[in-house]
Amino acid sequence: MMLSVAIRHHFPTFTLDAAFEAPPGVTALFGRSGSGKTSIVNAVAGLMRPDAGRIEMDGRLLSDSGTGHFLPPHRRGMGYVFQEARLFPHLTVRQNLLYGGWFSGRRDRAGFSRIVEMLGIGHLLTRRPVALSGGERQRVALGRAILSDPRLLLMDEPLAALDEARKAEILPYLERLRDETGLPILYVSHAPAEIARLATNIVLVEGGRVIGAGPAARILSDPAIAPVLGLRETGAIITARIEAHEADGLTRLGTATGTIFLPHVEAPPRSVMRLRILAQDVMIALDRPERISALNVLPAVVRDLTETDIGMLVRLDAGGEAMLARITRRSASALALEPGKPVHAVLKAVSLAPGSIGGAESGGSTLP
Numbered sequence: 001m002m003l004s005v006a007i008r009h010h011f012p013t014f015t016l017d018a019a020f021e022a023p024p025g026v027t028a029l030f031g032r033s034g035s036g037k038t039s040i041v042n043a044v045a046g047l048m049r050p051d052a053g054r055i056e057m058d059g060r061l062l063s064d065s066g067t068g069h070f071l072p073p074h075r076r077g078m079g080y081v082f083q084e085a086r087l088f089p090h091l092t093v094r095q096n097l098l099y100g101g102w103f104s105g106r107r108d109r110a111g112f113s114r115i116v117e118m119l120g121i122g123h124l125l126t127r128r129p130v131a132l133s134g135g136e137r138q139r140v141a142l143g144r145a146i147l148s149d150p151r152l153l154l155m156d157e158p159l160a161a162l163d164e165a166r167k168a169e170i171l172p173y174l175e176r177l178r179d180e181t182g183l184p185i186l187y188v189s190h191a192p193a194e195i196a197r198l199a200t201n202i203v204l205v206e207g208g209r210v211i212g213a214g215p216a217a218r219i220l221s222d223p224a225i226a227p228v229l230g231l232r233e234t235g236a237i238i239t240a241r242i243e244a245h246e247a248d249g250l251t252r253l254g255t256a257t258g259t260i261f262l263p264h265v266e267a268p269p270r271s272v273m274r275l276r277i278l279a280q281d282v283m284i285a286l287d288r289p290e291r292i293s294a295l296n297v298l299p300a301v302v303r304d305l306t307e308t309d310i311g312m313l314v315r316l317d318a319g320g321e322a323m324l325a326r327i328t329r330r331s332a333s334a335l336a337l338e339p340g341k342p343v344h345a346v347l348k349a350v351s352l353a354p355g356s357i358g359g360a361e362s363g364g365s366t367l368p
């Protein structure tokens, strides 16, 4: 799947002028509130007709202002999941789920069971929406969208209305959806942890424009994103693989640049995990520190240093993957950091989630 968007639209007080391509996977539209994310999704869905530009998916033209071509929403093959589940209150969960299938003309029994199992909603089928929790409602909405057999799933802040516990409950289902169905997803969010955990690609939106787009690992390790993310959320994501569960309760993981240990990770050996490492949780040492309580020290090479709103950001090359460390200008000069210099990254905390390349936050392990 390749979605290609290049649109311009004037609202009375806001101009959208956005162009990006979304390759297969989860493409996160990320930006501050009011930056234009929902407007972009609405244009892709056909709920909004842009003044100018083209939208194309897999070579199929969805809209083109040049020729006046505009495919109506119901012919675009999009599944849409909103902030609130918007289920039909008078229908049971089963009927709500089947509703989407009526439009696509597909009534695939095996597909139905598989999705119901994947979302863990089998025990809810005879209930009505009023008898569901917020998280359950959202899982049913997700199921309904998937069962309409869409070419692309549009998710606009699907977790924003849920509390932290419900979010944590639903995120694993989104990961399974990403990893098991291969269904391309355009995912709107302004929550960095969510993006770090789910996104394959990121499109950064600011003031109606796309200010950066690319693979999640590259965008999240770009110091230019720091002003958007802020001090507490700036950080890179790297891939790790579980090597073993050790007798003392720690799990040993291999990364491209060395071994790290985390409090027990509930997943079998060889599972691939995303690690999210916040810039403020990385210290830099010139020599490998000895006799230090931190367990996780990875060799790395300084790639560049950038002065940002949140301090000096050092981008490190850790075995080919990028990591960010936030340090003071004083430390940067005391350590004479410069591109190419070998260093050691001391990790104070890491959070992790299942899934290849990307960031994470789930178990949210703070390291010893």
Ligand SMILES: Nc1ncnc2c1ncn2[C@@H]1O[C@H](COP(=O)(O)OP(=O)(O)OP(=O)(O)O)[C@@H](O)[C@H]1O
Pocket: 011, 012, 013, 014, 031, 032, 033, 034, 035, 036, 037, 038, 039, 040, 190
């Ligand atoms: N129909 C409309 N008429 C006028 N202005 C609009 C309309 N739709 C959106 N806007 C304006 O366009 C801007 C972008 O809105 P949009 O909802 O796309 O942003 P967003 O990034 O999705 O925000 P949020 O994260 O808060 O949902 C806002 O300033 C909004 O007021």
